[in-house]
Amino acid sequence: MSLGKLGYYNPDKPMENRITDIGPPHYYVMFPPVIKKNYGKWLYHEIVETGIIKRVSETGDTIWVIRCGAPRFMSVEHVREICDIADKYCDGYVRFTTRNAIEFIVTSEDKMKALRDDLMSRKHVGGSYKFPIGGTGAGITGIVHTQGWIHCHTPATDASGMVKSVADDLFEYFRDMKLPAKLRVSMACCLNMCGAVHCSDIAMLGYHRKPPIVDDEWIDKLCELPLVVAACPTGAVSLGKTESGLPTVKIKKDRCMFCGNCYTMCQCTPLADKEGDGVVILAGGKISNRISPPKFSKVVVPYLPNEPPRWPSVVKTVRQIVEAYARDARKYERLGDWAERIGWERFFEKTGLPFTEKSIDDYRLAYDTYRTTTQFKYTEHAWAVSKAVGGI
Amino acid sequence: MTAEELAKVAEEAIKYRKEELGVKTEVKYEEVRIYTDEELKNYTDEDIKAFKCKHDIPDLLELEKGPWPSFVSDAIREAVHRRNLPDDKVLMAKDCVEDLLGQLQLSYIDKETHWKHGGIVGVFGYGGGVIGRYSDAQEKFPGIWAFHTLRINQPASKFYTTDYLRALCDIWEYRGSGLMNVHGSTGDIVCLGTVTEQLEPMFFDLTHDLGVDLGGSGSNLRTPSCCMGKALCEFAMFDTQDMCYELTMHYQDELHRPAFPYKFKFKFDGCPNCCVASIARADMSYIGTWRDEIRIDQEAVRAYVAGEIPPNAGAHAGREWGKFDIQREVIDLCPSKCMEWDGKVLKIDNKECVRCMHCINVMPRALRVGEDTGISILFGAKAPILEGAQMSLLTIPFMKSERPYDNVKELVDKVWEWWMEEGKNRERLGELIQRFSLQKFLEVIGVPPMPQMIKEPRSNPYVFWKEEEVPGGWERTIEEYRKRHPR
Ligand code: SF4
Ligand code: SF4
Ligand code: SF4
Ligand code: SF4
Numbered sequence: 001m002s003l004g005k006l007g008y009y010n011p012d013k014p015m016e017n018r019i020t021d022i023g024p025p026h027y028y029v030m031f032p033p034v035i036k037k038n039y040g041k042w043l044y045h046e047i048v049e050t051g052i053i054k055r056v057s058e059t060g061d062t063i064w065v066i067r068c069g070a071p072r073f074m075s076v077e078h079v080r081e082i083c084d085i086a087d088k089y090c091d092g093y094v095r096f097t098t099r100n101a102i103e104f105i106v107t108s109e110d111k112m113k114a115l116r117d118d119l120m121s122r123k124h125v126g127g128s129y130k131f132p133i134g135g136t137g138a139g140i141t142g143i144v145h146t147q148g149w150i151h152c153h154t155p156a157t158d159a160s161g162m163v164k165s166v167a168d169d170l171f172e173y174f175r176d177m178k179l180p181a182k183l184r185v186s187m188a189c190c191l192n193m194c195g196a197v198h199c200s201d202i203a204m205l206g207y208h209r210k211p212p213i214v215d216d217e218w219i220d221k222l223c224e225l226p227l228v229v230a231a232c233p234t235g236a237v238s239l240g241k242t243e244s245g246l247p248t249v250k251i252k253k254d255r256c257m258f259c260g261n262c263y264t265m266c267q268c269t270p271l272a273d274k275e276g277d278g279v280v281i282l283a284g285g286k287i288s289n290r291i292s293p294p295k296f297s298k299v300v301v302p303y304l305p306n307e308p309p310r311w312p313s314v315v316k317t318v319r320q321i322v323e324a325y326a327r328d329a330r331k332y333e334r335l336g337d338w339a340e341r342i343g344w345e346r347f348f349e350k351t352g353l354p355f356t357e358k359s360i361d362d363y364r365l366a367y368d369t370y371r372t373t374t375q376f377k378y379t380e381h382a383w384a385v386s387k388a389v390g391g392i
Numbered sequence: 393m394t395a396e397e398l399a400k401v402a403e404e405a406i407k408y409r410k411e412e413l414g415v416k417t418e419v420k421y422e423e424v425r426i427y428t429d430e431e432l433k434n435y436t437d438e439d440i441k442a443f444k445c446k447h448d449i450p451d452l453l454e455l456e457k458g459p460w461p462s463f464v465s466d467a468i469r470e471a472v473h474r475r476n477l478p479d480d481k482v483l484m485a486k487d488c489v490e491d492l493l494g495q496l497q498l499s500y501i502d503k504e505t506h507w508k509h510g511g512i513v514g515v516f517g518y519g520g521g522v523i524g525r526y527s528d529a530q531e532k533f534p535g536i537w538a539f540h541t542l543r544i545n546q547p548a549s550k551f552y553t554t555d556y557l558r559a560l561c562d563i564w565e566y567r568g569s570g571l572m573n574v575h576g577s578t579g580d581i582v583c584l585g586t587v588t589e590q591l592e593p594m595f596f597d598l599t600h601d602l603g604v605d606l607g608g609s610g611s612n613l614r615t616p617s618c619c620m621g622k623a624l625c626e627f628a629m630f631d632t633q634d635m636c637y638e639l640t641m642h643y644q645d646e647l648h649r650p651a652f653p654y655k656f657k658f659k660f661d662g663c664p665n666c667c668v669a670s671i672a673r674a675d676m677s678y679i680g681t682w683r684d685e686i687r688i689d690q691e692a693v694r695a696y697v698a699g700e701i702p703p704n705a706g707a708h709a710g711r712e713w714g715k716f717d718i719q720r721e722v723i724d725l726c727p728s729k730c731m732e733w734d735g736k737v738l739k740i741d742n743k744e745c746v747r748c749m750h751c752i753n754v755m756p757r758a759l760r761v762g763e764d765t766g767i768s769i770l771f772g773a774k775a776p777i778l779e780g781a782q783m784s785l786l787t788i789p790f791m792k793s794e795r796p797y798d799n800v801k802e803l804v805d806k807v808w809e810w811w812m813e814e815g816k817n818r819e820r821l822g823e824l825i826q827r828f829s830l831q832k833f834l835e836v837i838g839v840p841p842m843p844q845m846i847k848e849p850r851s852n853p854y855v856f857w858k859e860e861e862v863p864g865g866w867e868r869t870i871e872e873y874r875k876r877h878p879r
Contacts, residue, residue: 025419025547161500
């Protein structure tokens with residue numbers, strides 16, 4: 001244990017005892033004995049109740065994996081509580097999933113039941129569950145997300161607050177498996193998208209809508225101007241001069257699509273704005289190769305306002321999509337497969353989301369997304385067009 | 393690898409860590425703990441109820457309501473715990489969690505972030521793993537004026553001993569904010585919030601006491617990650633943990649010292665279900681597959697049909713979907729329509745199967761992936777920045793995945809050499825392939841084209857023929873031409 005401000009580090013001899021390039025701890029040290037013994041020997045699994053997976057090995061061993069939802073942002077106190085539980089029931093081992101769930105592994109049904117009851121009984125003083133069990137099968141898992149206003153410099157919205165609000169609302173689908181297939185909801189607070197939100201059944205994405213403001217006085221001192229120019233994918237940024245003759249950049253505002261890439265390169269071109277920023281909802285993506293190939297999520301709602309702390313418009317919109325999907329899709333059909341089968345016109349009709357011109361691509365290769373067939377379905381959208389040209 | 397082979401491989405790797413790298417391979421909490429039991433249990437639920445944050449945070453308190461675990465409730469608990477720790481047992485501002493909540497509340501009012509553009513900070517000799525962060529409201533929130541992030545490389549597929557986690561918690565609460573992401577999107581545990589002077593001491597603690605290194609950030613190899621693989625999943629077709637570990641270790645230099653045009657990600661999925669999203673997120677996606685036949689237990693198939701085993705491992709138990717119908721639920725949904733069921737026997741035309749996993753997912757007790765397994769390798773996925781999102785493209789259909797993965801490393805080296813030579817600043821591999829062409833990429837890695845690389849052949853005939861491909865070459869004179877075709 002190293003105590004004191006500097007610990008093991010000696011600033012006068014910074015290289016002394018420095019260990020580098022050692023990578024992560026070896027995974028094998030972290031495997032519980034039952035995993036070491038049954039590695040590669042698992043025969044099958046069965047979800048015995050929502051959130052609890054029984055796994056059976058050819059050695060005859062059986063384990064129960066209890067999956068709990070977690071906010072990915074957590075304190076050491078929360079992690080210590082996880083450790084207390086893992087020490088009590090799981091011989092001191094625990095694992096986490098890619099979607100930020102906590103998995104406790106036990107080796108008897110009795111322990112499974114005791115642990116299950118224990119987990120569900122633990123609540124924060126504020127009232128929420130600490131370790132809700134769920135997120136398996138045809139339901140939703142935890143919503144993976146990014147940092148938001150808690151810790152990033154480029155977000156167009158908050159992550160943890162919005163995700164908490166949506167997860168509260170969709171809790172019944174986390175605790176039960178009553179959807180046609182699994183539904184993956186993801187959230188990213190800017191276009192950098194730390195996370196695979198672009199291939200999610202439902203994605204919430206923070207987006208700016210005002211072009212950058214240029215900090216003319218400082219930009220040449222703090223940034224490499226040619227790099228800022230080169231950063232812009234639409235060529236909206238060019239070199240220029242301020243009235244007093246200082247080198248700066250000019251923004252062609254009508255060519256900006258608000259990606260924030262210039263700001264990533266240079267702190268003197270901020271985009272964030274109370275009224276400009278908000279949330280895009282995308283739907284119909286997936287990453288699994290099951291039945292149909294992986295798909296991108298598509299823009300179905302181009303903008304919803306930022307409404308902290310509870311983001312009611314986002315919550316309502318996501319629920320609208322989930323409920324229409326739950327009502328209408330066939331067993332095993334992922335949200336995107338459903339939308340493709342019924343047609344996107346029907347998707348907008350059934351979800352009740354307004355279709356706007358913003359869902360029509362006008363970026364590169366936009367034409368690839370245009371429909372070039374006479375196969376379509378009649379919906380109100382179609383009649384509106386017919387009427388507009390006096391066709392009916 | 394079998395469990396027995398893995399044990400041997402692991403033993404050697406752990407020995408190497410201990411003897412060659414000179415690091416601790418097993419953490420005992422009692423040996424490295426910083427806090428006493430009394431210090432750890434220094435508050436009650438009553439204290440949390442009575443807690444008043446130093447800032448007004450009405451919007452955040454709203455987020456304590458509802459069933460989903462509240463990050464606000466959790467942060468408050470940490471704030472209480474920190475308040476009650478002795479002053480000499482926290483080196484980062486004691487009230488930093490309260491300041492963080494205060495600043496978040498301010499963002500909820502302003503609807504804008506209050507974090508500045510990151511400064512360049514790090515540990516000596518590394519160009520990644522630490523991300524600088526400063527508040528732009530330092531006067532109001534002095535406890536988080538600097539709030540840098542450290543990425544801590546996770547063990548493959550995120551199994552942990554509680555000894556390790558507890559030790560990490562102590563170190564991080566002592567030298568940092570006690571707040572973290574478990575885990576960040578790339579896979580590391582992300583420690584959120586410490587000051588510059590604590591970065592080196594943190595790094596020394598991590599490497600000396602926990603035997604763990606920082607992860608990647610910036611224009612370098614990002615921390616590779618993998619699915620739970622054979623440790624827990626019957627579908628896994630290669631040793632995801634081992635391959636992830638081996639490549640992470642082999643490319644430590646590329647992970648810590650940025651020399652790339654932009655970030656580069658490896659992700660390892662044991663099967664085409666793609667639980668770690670390699671196909672959407674990795675510049676190089678490794679996905680398990682097989683080339684022989686799906687193993688069928690006809691008896692078990694009949695048990696599914698008879699309704700004795702719930703389909704899809706019980707994934708649809710929350711709703712009444714009616715009796716299992718193998719024709720509708722499996723045969724008809726098979727994307728290559730290569731299955732047949734005559735009421736007694738299930739037949740699969742394996743050479744037509746595209747290994748989508750559907751039938752196996754539905755009847756895991758009757759169908760198993762093949763035994764001759766390996767990996768498919770796909771390249772070029774990325775999120776929309778800059779040129780729009782891309783998914784990985786199928787490039788290597790099948791390759792054996794065997795230690796020490798030399799064939800894969802050779803491939804990686806070729807790809808990187810080209811990308812580092814030709815890639816522009818902030819150009820991901822997928823964009824480079826797009827800018828040059830898939831043909832060029834195939835030339836670089838030395839593989840022939842195959843129809844599996846495309847959805848369909850091109851519909852425009854604008855082929856960039858090379859001169860040597862056309863008989864007689866391109867050098868012609870107009871005089872010769874005019875002899876045949878007078879002006
Ligand atoms: S998505 Fe964007 S704003 Fe959000 S954490 Fe990532 S880089 Fe920051
Ligand atoms: S936000 Fe994007 S599109 Fe707009 S100026 Fe900056 S780089 Fe260009
Ligand atoms: S990707 Fe496949 S092998 Fe890996 S955990 Fe998921 S289902 Fe199992
Ligand atoms: S794995 Fe997919 S393609 Fe192959 S037989 Fe099963 S359902 Fe058909």
